[in-house]
Amino acid sequence: MTRSFLGMPATAPPGVGHLRGAEPFPAAARRALSDAQLRRNLGHATTTIRTKSAAVVGEVPDWPQLRAAGRAIKSDTMARLPELLEQLEAAVTAAGGTVHWAADAVEANRIVTDLVREAGADRVMKVKSMATQEIGLNEALEAAGIEPVETDLAELIVQLGDDRPSHILVPAIHRNRAEIREIFLRAMPGVDPALTDEPAALAAAARRHLRETFLSTRVAVSGANFAVAESGTLAVVESEGNGRMCLTLPETLITVMGIEKVIPTWRDLEVFLQLLPRASTGERMNPYTSMWTGVTPGDGPQAFHLVLLDNGRSAVLADPVGREALHCIRCSACLNVCPVYERTGGHAYGSVYPGPIGAVLSPQLTGVADNASLPFASSLCGACYDACPVMIDIPSILVHLRSQAPHPRAEAAAMAAAAYTMDHPALYAAAQRAAKLSRLAGPRGRGLPPPLSGWAASRDLPQPPPRSFRQWWAER
Amino acid sequence: MVGRAVTARELILGRLRAALAEPGTAPAEVPRDYRSAGSVAVDLDVLVHRLTDYRAAVHRCAEADVARIVDEVLGHRRVVVPPGLPRHWLPDSVTAVPDDNLTAERIAAVDGVVTAAAVAVAETGTIVLDAAPDQGRRIITLLPDVHVCVLRADQVVATVPDALARVDPHRPLTWISGPSATSDIELNRVEGVHGPRDLHVIITT
Numbered sequence: 286m287t288r289s290f291l292g293m294p295a296t297a298p299p300g301v302g303h304l305r306g307a308e309p310f311p312a313a314a315r316r317a318l319s320d321a322q323l324r325r326n327l328g329h330a331t332t333t334i335r336t337k338s339a340a341v342v343g344e345v346p347d348w349p350q351l352r353a354a355g356r357a358i359k360s361d362t363m364a365r366l367p368e369l370l371e372q373l374e375a376a377v378t379a380a381g382g383t384v385h386w387a388a389d390a391v392e393a394n395r396i397v398t399d400l401v402r403e404a405g406a407d408r409v410m411k412v413k414s415m416a417t418q419e420i421g422l423n424e425a426l427e428a429a430g431i432e433p434v435e436t437d438l439a440e441l442i443v444q445l446g447d448d449r450p451s452h453i454l455v456p457a458i459h460r461n462r463a464e465i466r467e468i469f470l471r472a473m474p475g476v477d478p479a480l481t482d483e484p485a486a487l488a489a490a491a492r493r494h495l496r497e498t499f500l501s502t503r504v505a506v507s508g509a510n511f512a513v514a515e516s517g518t519l520a521v522v523e524s525e526g527n528g529r530m531c532l533t534l535p536e537t538l539i540t541v542m543g544i545e546k547v548i549p550t551w552r553d554l555e556v557f558l559q560l561l562p563r564a565s566t567g568e569r570m571n572p573y574t575s576m577w578t579g580v581t582p583g584d585g586p587q588a589f590h591l592v593l594l595d596n597g598r599s600a601v602l603a604d605p606v607g608r609e610a611l612h613c614i615r616c617s618a619c620l621n622v623c624p625v626y627e628r629t630g631g632h633a634y635g636s637v638y639p640g641p642i643g644a645v646l647s648p649q650l651t652g653v654a655d656n657a658s659l660p661f662a663s664s665l666c667g668a669c670y671d672a673c674p675v676m677i678d679i680p681s682i683l684v685h686l687r688s689q690a691p692h693p694r695a696e697a698a699a700m701a702a703a704a705y706t707m708d709h710p711a712l713y714a715a716a717q718r719a720a721k722l723s724r725l726a727g728p729r730g731r732g733l734p735p736p737l738s739g740w741a742a743s744r745d746l747p748q749p750p751p752r753s754f755r756q757w758w759a760e761r
Numbered sequence: 762m763v764g765r766a767v768t769a770r771e772l773i774l775g776r777l778r779a780a781l782a783e784p785g786t787a788p789a790e791v792p793r794d795y796r797s798a799g800s801v802a803v804d805l806d807v808l809v810h811r812l813t814d815y816r817a818a819v820h821r822c823a824e825a826d827v828a829r830i831v832d833e834v835l836g837h838r839r840v841v842v843p844p845g846l847p848r849h850w851l852p853d854s855v856t857a858v859p860d861d862n863l864t865a866e867r868i869a870a871v872d873g874v875v876t877a878a879a880v881a882v883a884e885t886g887t888i889v890l891d892a893a894p895d896q897g898r899r900i901i902t903l904l905p906d907v908h909v910c911v912l913r914a915d916q917v918v919a920t921v922p923d924a925l926a927r928v929d930p931h932r933p934l935t936w937i938s939g940p941s942a943t944s945d946i947e948l949n950r951v952e953g954v955h956g957p958r959d960l961h962v963i964i965t966t
Contacts, residue, residue, distance in 0.1 A: 292775040326947075333948045350795035361789040367777045380931070386769040438954060439945035455945055462946055484946040488954045495955065500865050516930040526903065526941040526956025533899045534865055544773070551930050555922035556795070558936075562885075566944050569811060570885035570921075573956060574936035575899075581933050583862070584898045599776035608780075 295389070296652040297597035302390040302421040303449075304597075304651050306635015309658035313633040314625075326461045327630050331621045337567030338618060345563065354556045355675040359612035362548060363602060369514040369547045370593060376517025380579020382589040387541075389596045394425035396592055397506060397539055401431050404537045404588070406504040412521060412531045413437035414508025415615055416541045416594055418450060418637040419650075422506065433506070434498050436527035438491050445472035451631030451639065453617040454565055459630050462487065488525075495527065505531035505586070509542040510614070511557060512591075515550050518578045519591070522561060522571050532575045538586035544593050545611040557614060560674035565616035597650035606685045610645045612675045617642075619669035619679060625662055634659060641669035645682040653689045660686035717753040798926040801919035804883055805964065808917055811886025815939030816952045817960040824965040827911055828852040831875055834909055834961050838872035841901045845894025850875060850911060860901050868900060873907035874957075879934075881917045881962075882924045886939065888912065888962065889924055891932040899933055908957040910937075914966050 297304055306313060317323060342348055362369060374384040387393035401409055409426065411417065411433055423433040423444075435444045442457035443450050446468040450456030457465065466482040473494050480490055507528070511520040519540055521528050532538060548557065562571045580589050602608045620626045620640030631639030636647035636656065644663055648656035660683050669679040692700075706712045752760075767775075812819050820830045831840075832852035839856045841863070851857055858871050877895035878888045888910050890896045902908050918924050928934055941956030952958065 292779040294776045294780045330948045334944075337948075347795040350792070353792055354795055357789045357791040361791060364781065364788045366781070367774045370774070370777075386773050388769045388772050392769060436955075437945070438943050442945070455948060457945060458948070465946060484949055484951040485953065487946055488943055488951050492954055496869075499955070500869060513930065518930045524941070525943045525945075525954035527954070529899070529903050529935065530955055533903055544777075551925065552922075553791075555798070555925045558921050558925075566950075568815075568938070568950075570882070570887045570936070570938040572815075572938050572940070572942045574934075576930065576934040576936075578931050578933075581892070584892055584933055585900075593773070595773045595776065599773065599780050602777060603780035 294599035294603040295595075295597070296600045296655075297650045298389050298391060299651070299655065301394070301425075302419050302596070303637045304419060304647050305655050308635070310633055310635070310662045311658060313635065314629040314662070317629045317633045322461075323459055323630055324628060326459055327627055329461075330455070330458045331627045334567055334621045338564060338621070339567075341563045341567055341569050344569070345559065351556055351559055352674055352676050355560050355614075356612065356677075358548060358553050358556060359675055363545070363608055363611055365549070366544065366547070366602065369549055370544055372514040373512055373517060373547050374593075376513075376515065377579055377589075377591050378517075380517050382517070382579040382591055385590060385592045387592050387594045387596070390420035390594075393420050393541060393592055393594050393596065394422055397422060397541065398425055398429045398431065400537070400539050400590055401426065401504050402429070404504050406431070406502070406537075408432040408434060408498075408502055409504045409506050409539075410434045410436050410498055410502040410531050410535070411440070412505065412507040412523065412528045413440050413456070414506070414541060415453060415637060416508045416543050417506060420541070420594065420596060422541070434495075434502070436495055436498070436531060437523075438488065438525055438527075441491055441495070442468055445469065447472075449632055450637060452620060453615050453638065453640070453642075455617075459632070495530075499527075499530040499534055503535050504537045504539065505535040506539045506541065507531055509540050509546055510561065511554060512542055512547045513549075513551050513554065514547050516578055518551065518576050520554065520574060520576045522558075522574045524566065524572045526573055529573050529575055532577065533585050535586050537588040537590070539590045539592065541592045541594055544595055544598055545613075561614055561616055564618040564672070564674035600652070601646070601649040604649065607645065607649050607682055609677050610642065610649060610682060612677050613642050613646065614675060616674055618672040618674060622668040622672045624664060624666060624668070629662075634662065641679045641683075642677070645677075645679055645686060648686055648690075653686055654691055657690045660690055714753075714755060717755065720749040720753075796920060796922070798920070798922040801884075801923070803917055803919045805914060805917060807919075808881060808883035808886060809964070811883065812939070812962055815886055815942075817886070817939050817962055820961065820963045822963065822965060824913075825849075827963055827965060830961075830963050831855065831909055834959075835873045835875070835907060838907075841868055841871050841874040841897075841905055843876055843895060843897025843901060845897075846875060846877065847895070860897050863901075865900060865904065869904040871905050873909060874901050874905045875909045875911065876902055878910050878912050878916060880924050880927045881912050882919075882921055883917055884920050887921075887924070888937045889928055890935045890937065891928055892934075893932075899935055902935065902937075903956055906957055907959040907961070908937075909961045909963065911963045911965065914964060917964075
């Protein structure tokens with residue numbers, strides 16, 4: 286096997302997983318913006334969640350102190366990541382678990398596939414997990430003849446609808462109840478044809494549909510919200526009970542976890558278990574949180590495998606400004622407050638990590654060149670920074686990444702010409718007179734020919750005034 | 762590294778150490794001036810409010826009256842019983858099915874389950890189970906549709922930090938806040954997906 290030089294942080298490889306979109310953000314966003322149903326669904330959902338979250342955050346008198354603690358714990362974790370991972374590995378192993386290390390998506394998919402085969406299973410049930418979405422585990426399992434069954438309601442809607450997730454917390458946020466009913470009627474075997482679009486009826490249909498799967502599937506795959514280095518404890522935070530089913534009923538449990546999810550101490554959970562539910566679903570506490578340490582004889586899976594995933598995270602860690610993106614606890618509060626996300630939805634971002642956090646995380650995981658438009662998918666209004674429960678300064682990272690994005694050659698040439706013109710007063714005055722000609726470019730620059738159309742695709746050209754200041758001054 | 766394949770473990774740890782070779786990556790001091798364990802007084806009424814708010818049914822009674830409440834909720838039905846459950850909590854009207862390593866199918870076919878708890882958090886309306894003998898294996902509180910949980914008032918703490926300080930990370934822990942729910946359809950909370958759809962909490966004084 287070929288390996289890059291030991292010690293060089295590496296980005297996530299192309300050709301596997303879901304970190305790269307098929308087209309740049311502006312093109313995908315324009316199409317999303319023309320979907321009126323999508324915009325209504327998103328506007329309704331994000332307004333609901335913002336209101337709920339604000340109410341329960343307002344109940345906590347020490348919310349600012351909890352945020353500051355959460356931020357500090359994550360900074361400390363990143364500074365000590367190698368030793369904490371070694372500590373976690375030792376604790377999980379001592380408790381009867383097996384730890385695997387995966388340098389990238391290809392390796393992680395191979396490890397999980399091999400483990401499922403060793404367990405003699407041809408079907409796995411899955412708890413919603415961003416890490417396994419990121420590496421494209423479902424596709425890898427299917428290619429190996431193993432059927433992955435998503436058990437989270439929203440993931441099930443996405444899987445049955447042959448769709449892509451569009452939100453970190455609620456992957457089917459772009460679907461309303463009528464659309465979900467149609468998907469169930471079309472793709473859920475044995476569904477009652479009289480199914481209504483009442484959310485309770487839809488949830489009950491999912492309960493019936495998955496019950497047999499839970500009882501008969503011998504291997505489950507999960508992600509992890511937190512892993513405590515000192516005790517080896519894993520934690521999964523969920524609502525429906527599908528997580529408990531997957532973490533309790535099978536013989537073998539495989540957990541795939543990004544290496545940044547480790548936290549140093551048991552006590553640190555007291556900060557994140559208060560921050561996450563209130564910022565995420567807008568609940569004081571989510572209905573179910575499961576914590577387990579290795580294997581418990583006679584209770585739950587008797588084989589536990591933990592897969593520690595790098596897949597570009599070491600490259601993110603290597604950037605002292607950008608590494609703050611690794612502090613993310615995947616609450617999705619930044620998506621819900623973002624004026625860009627609220628209008629375009631998650632698919633426009635291309636990656637499984639959409640919204641403001643996706644715009645700083647995805648380009649760093651892949652290398653900025655592979656997601657060059659994402660750092661610009663923001664108005665830099667700062668709402669994400671205010672909403673983030675661990676105080677990630679997303680706007681500053683966006684600006685930092687913009688400086689690394691490769692600029693189109695035409696834009697670089699135009700900027701150089703502009704700089705020269707501004708250095709020469711006579712040229713500058715002439716240019717201002719000529720600017721009136723830019724009316725030929727059409728409203729907001731939409732009529733510009735290539736290559737200038739590329740620049741105007743994501744920017745509005747200002748309307749030039751009838752007279753420049755210098756003309757007005759001369760004629761005064 | 763000549764003559765030996767580099768393992769993924771060595772590769773990742775090497776990458777991370779190289780990434781941290783940049784300046785400004787010293788371990789950080791964590792400010793813990795939030796409300797820590799022991800700093801907030803317990804208020805049982807807060808627990809009742811929070812449980813009710815998340816659609817759990819709450820009953821308050823003397824310890825001797827637990828069986829009466831269980832009879833009201835699960836009378837004439839089949840109930841899974843963890844090995845260490847106090848027998849006087851069960852009325853004669855229920856059919857007790859002791860969990861002696863019952864299969865998942867058997868547990869799923871039973872109507873309800875009665876357990877104790879390890880600790881409860883008032884502020885969040887959360888019950889924590891730690892698989893002690895009076896609570897049993899995790900599976901028995903998952904498959905039956907009705908969960909009756911009996912809580913002593915002295916097991917109630919005020920905040921999440923209080924609860925974490927009381928439980929043992931080496932036991933399997935299940936934190937339960939209301940019945941199974943989802944917010945996946947238009948972000949509205951709907952009770953009743955895969956876990957028990959009815960959660961009854963009996964607080965004894």
